[in-house]
Amino acid sequence: LVRDVPDTQQFFVICVNSLGSCFGSTGPASRNPDTNKTYRLSFPDLCIEDIAQAGWWVLQSLEIDIPLAVIGTSLGGMTALAYAMDHPCQSLVSVCAAAQAFPFAIAIRSMQREMIRNDPDWENGNYRMNNGPKNGMAMARKLGVTSYRSAQEWQTRFGRQRREPVPSSSSFGIEFEIESYLEHQAKKFVGSFDANCYLYLSRATDWFDVSEHGGSIYQGLRHINASHILITGVQSDILFPIEQQQALATTFTDLGKNVQFHAIPSLQGHDAFLIDEARFSPIMRDFMESLP
Amino acid sequence: LVRDVPDTQQFFVICVNSLGSCFGSTGPASRNPDTNKTYRLSFPDLCIEDIAQAGWWVLQSLEIDIPLAVIGTSLGGMTALAYAMDHPCQSLVSVCAAAQAFPFAIAIRSMQREMIRNDPDWENGNYRMNNGPKNGMAMARKLGVTSYRSAQEWQTRFGRQRREPVPSSSSFGIEFEIESYLEHQAKKFVGSFDANCYLYLSRATDWFDVSEHGGSIYQGLRHINASHILITGVQSDILFPIEQQQALATTFTDLGKNVQFHAIPSLQGHDAFLIDEARFSPIMRDFMESLP
Numbered sequence: 145l146v147r148d149v150p151d152t153q154q155f156f157v158i159c160v161n162s163l164g165s166c167f168g169s170t171g172p173a174s175r176n177p178d179t180n181k182t183y184r185l186s187f188p189d190l191c192i193e194d195i196a197q198a199g200w201w202v203l204q205s206l207e208i209d210i211p212l213a214v215i216g217t218s219l220g221g222m223t224a225l226a227y228a229m230d231h232p233c234q235s236l237v238s239v240c241a242a243a244q245a246f247p248f249a250i251a252i253r254s255m256q257r258e259m260i261r262n263d264p265d266w267e268n269g270n271y272r273m274n275n276g277p278k279n280g281m282a283m284a285r286k287l288g289v290t291s292y293r294s295a296q297e298w299q300t301r302f303g304r305q306r307r308e309p310v311p312s313s314s315s316f317g318i319e320f321e322i323e324s325y326l327e328h329q330a331k332k333f334v335g336s337f338d339a340n341c342y343l344y345l346s347r348a349t350d351w352f353d354v355s356e357h358g359g360s361i362y363q364g365l366r367h368i369n370a371s372h373i374l375i376t377g378v379q380s381d382i383l384f385p386i387e388q389q390q391a392l393a394t395t396f397t398d399l400g401k402n403v404q405f406h407a408i409p410s411l412q413g414h415d416a417f418l419i420d421e422a423r424f425s426p427i428m429r430d431f432m433e434s435l436p
Numbered sequence: 437l438v439r440d441v442p443d444t445q446q447f448f449v450i451c452v453n454s455l456g457s458c459f460g461s462t463g464p465a466s467r468n469p470d471t472n473k474t475y476r477l478s479f480p481d482l483c484i485e486d487i488a489q490a491g492w493w494v495l496q497s498l499e500i501d502i503p504l505a506v507i508g509t510s511l512g513g514m515t516a517l518a519y520a521m522d523h524p525c526q527s528l529v530s531v532c533a534a535a536q537a538f539p540f541a542i543a544i545r546s547m548q549r550e551m552i553r554n555d556p557d558w559e560n561g562n563y564r565m566n567n568g569p570k571n572g573m574a575m576a577r578k579l580g581v582t583s584y585r586s587a588q589e590w591q592t593r594f595g596r597q598r599r600e601p602v603p604s605s606s607s608f609g610i611e612f613e614i615e616s617y618l619e620h621q622a623k624k625f626v627g628s629f630d631a632n633c634y635l636y637l638s639r640a641t642d643w644f645d646v647s648e649h650g651g652s653i654y655q656g657l658r659h660i661n662a663s664h665i666l667i668t669g670v671q672s673d674i675l676f677p678i679e680q681q682q683a684l685a686t687t688f689t690d691l692g693k694n695v696q697f698h699a700i701p702s703l704q705g706h707d708a709f710l711i712d713e714a715r716f717s718p719i720m721r722d723f724m725e726s727l728p
Binding site for chain 2: 185186189244245246247248250251252254255257258259261262263264268269283286287294295298299301302303304313314316318319320321322323343347350353382
């Protein structure tokens with residue numbers, strides 16, 4: 145997201161991989177030094193607050209006490225909220241995130257986890273590394289992509305376009321472009337993301353709830369000392385709907401913060417922050433440059 | 437839908453099970469009289485037009501040439517459109533249906549079919565009858581229910597309510613009410629619907645496209661001789677979005693029909709026509725009683 149913006153001659157950008165993920169941080173796919181075996185499901189319960197705390201330790205090791213801005217998108221936006229509830233920061237940026245998951249989003253993620261667990265190759269988490277539950281992960285990714293984009297984008301982009309060759313009738317194979325697109329997205333994903341890590345991070349997203357930090361979202365957000373807040377969301381997002389971003393912004397305003405809120409009209413749904421740089425970048429740049 | 441309304445002393449209601457379904461009509465779960473074996477995937481390709489034609493044969497057998505109204509909901513609404521394109525009727529009622537499936541709906545149904553086919557117990561359609569792909573059918577039903585309802589309804593109804601007891605951490609079991617609700621819906625469904633029938637009917641819905649009857653939706657609907665048209669849809673429907681119902685109504689108006697269109701503000705999504713009788717019934721009654 146912060147590529148090209150803000151000016152990295154002026155701002156020092158630290159990007160921390162999430163605790164629990166398999167791209168450099170410790171997680172279920174890491175080796176447990178006590179047993180010399182991969183953690184798998186013996187990895188401790190993971191919540192968003194743990195991910196935030198791990199990021200704070202990274203800043204501690206760099207001797208940074210108060211970052212200028214804590215920035216996050218989606219699960220990372222929840223992590224930024226969790227960080228800011230526990231530690232001081234000058235400003236906070238939440239992109240396509242929320243103070244808690246709503247049941248529609250929980251349903252989607254719960255089904256994704258079940259698809260993975262239903263795959264016989266998951267083997268209760270004990271699959272051979274790099275040879276995990278491919279079918280389950282592919283299905284989880286397809287449903288994920290469906291929740292990350294928007295019906296309007298797909299109507300514009302794919303409509304009812306067909307693929308060649310037509311599959312045999314009894315194979316129930318791919319006929320429409322939209323099915324081919326989902327298959328392509330699934331193939332790119334399978335093998336790159338560890339299934340157990342996926343389960344842990346997915347559940348952490350469902351568990352997160354700002355209102356558990358004091359009884360209500362308002363009370364939870366009161367713990368945040370950042371003075372300047374930027375909340376951006378996408379109007380076509382069905383996973384972290386814009387109403388949740390609006391509610392976040394309103395609560396921060398009630399708390400007397402200096403708040404900017406942008407409801408971005410991108411067609412790409414939740415994923416817009418990965419794609420629609422033309423809309424997101426100027427908002428981010430202007431916010432960063434306006435900070436005292 | 438037509439329960440209590442209209443007055444069945446005045447109107448004779450004929451309700452035909454869909455060809456391809458396993459509740460009384462011939463389908464993949466029926467015995468092929470030529471081989472004395474269950475059809476399974478040897479059942480011929482099934483499209484919505486076939487289902488409509490089977491309904492027409494029922495009327496023929498009853499010596500009814502021109503029904504007063506052809507009425508259908510969802511897939512049945514598509515069937516009503518197909519019937520009316522091929523055969524005369526005085527009026528047409530489409531409830532939560534569409535002239536063609538959009539890619540978002542195709543994606544949902546394609547994933548449902550893949551979940552069933554991925555279940556090892558599907559056995560390429562050769563499962564023992566009454567002992568089919570239970571996991572695949574359960575997952576397909578959960579995704580189905582998610583597409584049939586609305587995020588707003590679930591937020592109101594379930595929020596973030598938890599279930600007792602809390603499952604063990606490594607089981608990734610049910611924690612939230614919304615997960616329990618989906619599990620309940622899946623259990624009710626599995627065993628009652630034949631998996632191969634599900635695949636055939638699901639694909640038929642994706643295949644249906646009024647525009648294949650003449651080159652455009654307008655040209656397709658021109659084949660319909662019904663003079664009075666009622667189109668109803670639900671504002672919170674994500675599977676057959678209200679924009680598609682509006683487009684149907686507009687096209688019928690352009691064709692000079694006497695059209696009623698209702699965008700119903702129910703919270704229950706696509707399923708509202710099964711639930712929100714208080715809103716649907718008066719519309720149906722008034723339409724039927726207004727027919728010449």
